[in-house]
Amino acid sequence: MEAPALVQAKEQPKLIVSIGPHMHDEESTAKIMWTVSGALIPASLMSVYYFGMPAVMVILVCLVTSLLAEAGMQWLLKKPITLSDGSAFLTGLLLALNLPANAPLYIPFVGSVVAIMIAKHLFGGLGYNIFNPALVGRAFVLVSFAKIMTTFVAPVTTFMALDAKTTATPLVILKEEGIARLLEIYHTKAALYQDLFVGNRAGSLGETSVAALLLGAAFLLMKRYITWHVPIPFIATVGILTWIFGGHDGLMTGDPLLHMMSGGLILGAFFMATDYVTGPSVRSAQIVFGICAGALTVLIRLKGGYPEGVMFAILLMNCFAPLLDRAMRSRVFGKAEAKGVKK
């Protein structure tokens, strides 16, 4: 008697639900992606201003490769090709902003291919990726071509400059030679902070100009595309922990402002840790996510083998995001546990 019912149940068509959000609103995935890309324009322009033609080339290669990889992968998987939703564009732009300007052009190429094909489409495409694709691309090229990826050039302000002077980023100087050497280069702390804020220093393309990044971040916060729950605890934790442990003369002698403005912290906290897909979605879990990412960043910066830890910290926290969501989801009230029924 039961068999026919079973067969019938199996034959029912699947209910296919597309990627959220499902609320009827003028917002769409494409609009959010393009707006975030737009918010990165000031930082991209600053990088072109400071690093000139090489920066343009790195950004272009990243964008073109990302879009081609996206289209190619979707064609291979026989999915509709969705270049116009801007997600591949945003991944390419974020990856470019995480690379040094003097990188040979195969590096943005390899990074974009890894980001789009492995980190995004193998896991099911937009909305399903576990890790932030741009960061996976960056981590991949960093461990594969460590020498090139850690050689940075000093900013040049002439657009077509052919010669570039290699130099260390402030964080590398701080790690290897200490704060005294940094002050020797920049003369006063005010000058150091000013250069960090405006972006006149060596580093990855988008890591340099704090002002331009904050401008974009403020716009996104105002549009409510991102919330404070991840970035503010993230940056505050880095500030507090570097103030306590960052100094060479004992506790509480660190320089929080220097740590908060250097490296990829602002870019990572506002534009990559806030990713809807790879971060937790419960509010309290987001705060924990931010604090843990900040703590890991400081741990890697002060104790680790790499001078900068934002990228690894976000990737590590991406691994923990499903667990955080699971542990901190709100309780369902008014539900009784049935006795003897297996969950």
Added chain:
Amino acid sequence: MWQHVLTIFIASALINNFVFSRYLGLCIFFGVTKRMETAVGMSFTFTAVMLIQAVLNWIIYTYVMVPYHLGFLKIVIFIGTVAAFVQAADTIMKKVAPALYYKLGIYLALIVTNCVILAVPLLNADENYGLFESMALALGSGLGFSLALIIMASIREKLELADVPKSFQGLPISFVLTGLIALAFLGFSGMITL
């Protein structure tokens, strides 16, 4: 000395995590992480077995093998101890916690020849660790392995809803995922050198 013990503990849990930086214990890692329940059960079993047999093997190594110059028999003797202990645990669990036994029985059998379980006493013997250092290494490795199992299970449960390409569903995507988690764990490299 206690600082050294703590260093060993943290290093073995995070920096030299058995799954993500030494690539050991992968059979169990992929075997039990399909469900969170089995992953958690396995974590407890694994950590407990690891800690107890690290102590057992340390006693045997220090008081039997070193005085009688039997160092060359390390692998055989350690496997023997582990097998005897796990078999005993298996029998006890069958009696005391049958539900857990039926869920983890096959994996408990797998523990006997598991590389992580064997690696811990071998590492302890190679480094000539004392009792507390051996326990720190075992506990750290066990908790590191548990951490790996639990985050992997939480991600794999999430991945079940994902639209993974057909040829990558199941085990292949798990291998890709493990590679990417290992990439993230590289951030810890160079932090503590033992």
